[in-house]
Amino acid sequence: MTRIPAPERRSALIEAALRVAARVGIAQATTRAIVAEAGMSLASFHYVFDSRDELIDELITTVVAREQQAVIPDLSPGQSLAELLESGIVGYFEHLKADPEHEQAMLELTQYALRSPERRSLALAQYARYTELAERSLELAAEVADVTWRIPVSEVARVLVAFTDGLTITWLVDRDDDAARAVAHVAADALSRMADPR
Amino acid sequence: MTRIPAPERRSALIEAALRVAARVGIAQATTRAIVAEAGMSLASFHYVFDSRDELIDELITTVVAREQQAVIPDLSPGQSLAELLESGIVGYFEHLKADPEHEQAMLELTQYALRSPERRSLALAQYARYTELAERSLELAAEVADVTWRIPVSEVARVLVAFTDGLTITWLVDRDDDAARAVAHVAADALSRMADPR
DNA sequence: TCCGGACTGGGACGACCGTCCCACTTCGGT
DNA sequence: ACCGAAGTGGGACGGTCGTCCCAGTCCGGA
Structure with a gap:
């Protein structure tokens, strides 16, 4: 009307x-x-x-394009890099818990895009964006913790994306909060070893 | 006919x-x-x-049910736990590379099952199976490396499943072998810290 | 040899899908 | 006040989907 x-x-x-x-x-x-x-x-x-x-x-x-601030954590100083990373990942996990169906749809969108050759680039762009956001978070965390990444941040970011993705799928299946938090903890610990004190 | x-x-x-x-x-x-x-x-x-x-x-x-031996690694002794785990994960990665579309279908099957309440249990069973296989591999690795897991193996296994899942999705999108191997390396390193010498 | 059940092929059904068309209404500029 | 473009509603079309039906064919045991 x-x-x-x-x-x-x-x-x-x-x-x-x-x-x-x-x-x-x-x-x-x-x-x-x-x-x-x-x-x-x-x-x-x-x-x-x-x-x-x-x-x-x-x-x-x-x-x-709009996936912005949702996952960029606000980090309080005085913590170790591992702690910062863990609270960042847990922050993402809270975001996931707040709207699981949205994240599930994102996953489906990726799978959908992967199924046709002309849409493959969309999936690539999606993950490039994820990596970019992860990169920004990692740079921020390194700055707050006063450390430097030993290998290029983009590579660390790619690993972080893989870890959060794994956390997402497994949690979407079993909805086990404790297990997801364990993943966050282990992942943060692993990533933190890829940096050196400044 | x-x-x-x-x-x-x-x-x-x-x-x-x-x-x-x-x-x-x-x-x-x-x-x-x-x-x-x-x-x-x-x-x-x-x-x-x-x-x-x-x-x-x-x-x-x-x-x-048949997902059996494909992912169970055959481990040669004389290596550290981290090395054993890494070669195990890399073994899975080779399996993934050998037939990416199969693994992609598995992922779709999970998503499909998650979309209807009466099929949810199938997705749960699927991941319970994954965890079971991961658990067996972890026990094997611990035995070969002569270490014991500090926390219940099932919990370590759940983390391993999350990591391999993340490796799978990200690789299916960008097909970056080096990045996937980096994930395998970091994941193995992280998991190896969850065990103590026997 | 026959007979009843197991199995097959082809065609049909109703539902739903994406898309299209066309007559109609509303709007902004003149 | 008018007119062309922008936007709308409803119905229709062709295609594909899952499912079903039924007449027919095969087979093993009596």
Whole structure:
């Protein structure tokens, strides 16, 4: 009824698609389910998106781009590097616990992107972004703890991403908070050994 | 044409389904794609399976049950625990590299199972199995290296599963062998610190 | 040899999917 | 006040999905 300009409608549909994907998975995020969530008609969908795939692609791009501060920890000084890293990872874990379905949808989005050659780059960009965020957190932690990374931060960051990913999947399956915290502890300890006092 | 008894047909269909799922993903593993892969008609499918979901469930169960020796490393003595663990993880990594699509399908299967409440237990069983295999490898490594685990092996195993899972996903995305090996190295180092000399 | 159950092939069904079309309404600029 | 563009609603189309049905074929035991 109320008329909405195309660009606004695009982002409204992307938000709706994200909610639907979190609730029922991307496979079930049909055009009809998305427009129902957004309270629109199918025509409005195809007025602003050529295809569902175009929306999914933009969904990945958008969500990855905004993944910002959620995971960047605020670190209080006076702690060892290992402690800083652990509280950083635990911070991410709290974020995961706060909205597990969102993170599950992110995982599905990656798998989805990996399944078609022309979408592979989206998965790569997603993980490049994760690594970039991890890198920033690691630099911050090193600064606060007054240490320097022995190997390039980007490489440490790549390991951190792998560890948090593993933490995510296993927790999504068994929902074992203690086990996840143990992973965080061990991972932080391992990463902290990759730095030297300044 | 050639007549096949029902139990044989069941397993033939499951094998076919696994191949299809590895090739194109579970979402695209339709009943028609599966019977085409198995060289049967749709009627044969529903003669032995009530529904596609029943096959998928049995697919998960079957594949998880047989996941056996693939990941259990054969360890040569004379190495430190960290070295043993690293070569074990690298062994898994080689297994992953040998058939990435299979591991990708396993990941999709997990996500699929997590999406419906009545299938959640399948994902749990899958990871319980992973943990069990990890546990056996860890016990073996500890024996060869003549050390004992400071905390319950099952807890160490759970961490190892998380680490290998993280290694798997990140590598499936960026296919960076060196980075994966770095993850293996760091993970092995971290785990080795959870044991004491005997 | 026959008969009942096991198995097969092909076609059909209803549901849902992504996409498209077209008549209609609203809006901003002139 | 008017007009072209922007936006909307509803219905339809072709395709694919899971599932089902049924007439037929094969086989082993009586």
